[in-house]
Amino acid sequence: KKRNHGQTEFIQAVQEVAQDIFEFIEDKEQYHTAQILRRIAEPDRIVSFRVCWEDDEHNIRVQRGWRVQNNNAIGPYKGGIRFHSSVNESVLKFLAFEQTFKNSLTGLPMGGGKGGSNFNPKGKSDSEVMRFCQSFMSELYRHIGPNTDVPAGDIGVGGREIGYMFGQYKRLTGRWEGVLTGKATEYGGSQMRPEATGYGAVYFLQNMLKHAGHDVEGKTAVISGSGNVATHAAEKIVQLGGKVLTLSDSGGFIHDPDGIDQEKIDWVKRLKNERRGRISEYADHFTGATYHDGKRPWDVTCDVALPCATQNELNEGEAKELVENGVIAVSEGANMPTTLDGVKVFHDAKIMYGPGKAANAGGVAVSGLEMSQNSERISWNQERLGDMLTELMADIHEKCVEYGDQGEGHVDYVKGANIAGFKKVADAMLAFGVV
Numbered sequence: 489k490k491r492n493h494g495q496t497e498f499i500q501a502v503q504e505v506a507q508d509i510f511e512f513i514e515d516k517e518q519y520h521t522a523q524i525l526r527r528i529a530e531p532d533r534i535v536s537f538r539v540c541w542e543d544d545e546h547n548i549r550v551q552r553g554w555r556v557q558n559n560n561a562i563g564p565y566k567g568g569i570r571f572h573s574s575v576n577e578s579v580l581k582f583l584a585f586e587q588t589f590k591n592s593l594t595g596l597p598m599g600g601g602k603g604g605s606n607f608n609p610k611g612k613s614d615s616e617v618m619r620f621c622q623s624f625m626s627e628l629y630r631h632i633g634p635n636t637d638v639p640a641g642d643i644g645v646g647g648r649e650i651g652y653m654f655g656q657y658k659r660l661t662g663r664w665e666g667v668l669t670g671k672a673t674e675y676g677g678s679q680m681r682p683e684a685t686g687y688g689a690v691y692f693l694q695n696m697l698k699h700a701g702h703d704v705e706g707k708t709a710v711i712s713g714s715g716n717v718a719t720h721a722a723e724k725i726v727q728l729g730g731k732v733l734t735l736s737d738s739g740g741f742i743h744d745p746d747g748i749d750q751e752k753i754d755w756v757k758r759l760k761n762e763r764r765g766r767i768s769e770y771a772d773h774f775t776g777a778t779y780h781d782g783k784r785p786w787d788v789t790c791d792v793a794l795p796c797a798t799q800n801e802l803n804e805g806e807a808k809e810l811v812e813n814g815v816i817a818v819s820e821g822a823n824m825p826t827t828l829d830g831v832k833v834f835h836d837a838k839i840m841y842g843p844g845k846a847a848n849a850g851g852v853a854v855s856g857l858e859m860s861q862n863s864e865r866i867s868w869n870q871e872r873l874g875d876m877l878t879e880l881m882a883d884i885h886e887k888c889v890e891y892g893d894q895g896e897g898h899v900d901y902v903k904g905a906n907i908a909g910f911k912k913v914a915d916a917m918l919a920f921g922v923v
């Protein structure tokens with residue numbers, strides 16, 4: 489805590505992992521002596537830089553940008569870029585730390601990193617976003633590369649932003665190479681990448697339910713967020729015969745007791761991606777739906793919950809409410825959406841709880857496959873990638889069960905994910921000696 493003074497999110501993420509790892513390495517001297525966990529919890533490097541850009545009124549604006557390269561023991565650094573006013577070094581360090589375990593869990597050769605800026609894209613024109621992205625990449629380009637660090641999208645960074653940044657990288661270096669993932673399919677993007685995180689979180693849920701003798705069909709789902717992850721999670725729930733009751737954004741949530749079907753999901757995608765509007769408009773458009781200003785959706789009774797917005801969006805009280813209302817499973821599309829106290833509530837209630845580092849790994853897994861396709865200069869079709877994603881999520885679930893099985897049918901998925909993710913990275917680091 490002293491070393492990372494004031495970095496609450498980062499300390500929270502390390503604490504959550506440390507408990508399980510200490511238990512696992514208790515009788516494994518090699519990991520102690522080599523101080524492996526301490527080494528993983530100290531980023532390889534953090535680059536912090538000024539991002540200067542001009543708005544439409546010709547004002548010069550100054551933002552801060554970062555890239556946290558946490559660990560590259562098992563492959564090039566890999567992890568998204570986030571543009572949001574809440575971005576700071578602590579948030580990016582927590583995300584890069586989590587990413588290291590997540591990427592290891594996918595079984596693909598990717599290390600962990602994360603980057604971003606406190607730039608707020610809301611209300612900015614296309615040209616402003618373009619100028620900002622170009623300025624951001626004007627510094628970032630010297631720290632990344634297809635074999636060193638391959639960023640992707642995250643909150644506030646979707647296809648449009650990746651396009652502007654990729655264009656700038658290409659202009660500065662004169663090279664077309666697979667330096668970013670989440671690209672459009674016209675210029676090297678992978679099929680299934682936009683869907684992968686949300687679909688993957690539902691596949692993980694499906695695997696947890698199956699393991700306990702349940703199914704997604706007929707289940708009611710409460711989902712937070714209305715961005716990339718949330719809308720695709722909703723889509724997959726609907727495809728598997730479940731009923732989605734809520735979506736949200738930072739303003740509040742909408743509750744639609746009739747269920748948010750595919751047509752309504754498509755409407756939300758257009759609202760968010762084309763009009764860049766607010767979720768409150770949903771309740772004006774669809775009869776029967778209600779909007780709850782300034783609230784989160786966790787008091788709506790449901791069978792399964794998928795937090796898909798942001799970190800610490802589900803606290804202890806809300807976790808208790810979900811459990812009291814009969815939730816049987818929680819699968820996290822977002823990164824660390826549940827607070828440590830909230831996780832304890834799920835743990836004590838012995839409900840199925842899939843932490844983000846396992847449940848949302850489908851996105852980075854397909855990013856890994858995008859890297860492979862770029863290296864080979866080929867592209868696989870939707871069906872093949874869909875099958876690969878399904879298989880990858882089943883494998884991740886299996887690894888969690890292997891290390892997290894508590895007997896009597898209960899699996900501690902947090903412990904399983906932490907240990908399985910740690911072991912591969914730790915063994916690679918041991919092989920390198922002290923570096």
Ligand code: NDP
Nearest residue numbers: 642643644685713714715716717737738797798822823851
């Ligand atoms: P988007 O920017 O597409 O959507 C984010 C959604 O979350 C929006 O609805 C946004 O509302 C809401 N949100 C953001 N910040 C807050 C906040 N402070 N309080 C309440 N709501 C908030 O991002 P993604 O869907 O890509 O990412 C969502 C989560 O999933 C993040 O935790 C991300 O790290 C994680 N993730 C994403 C992956 C991906 O492939 N995209 C991969 C793995 C994890 P508003 O529009 O009002 O800001």
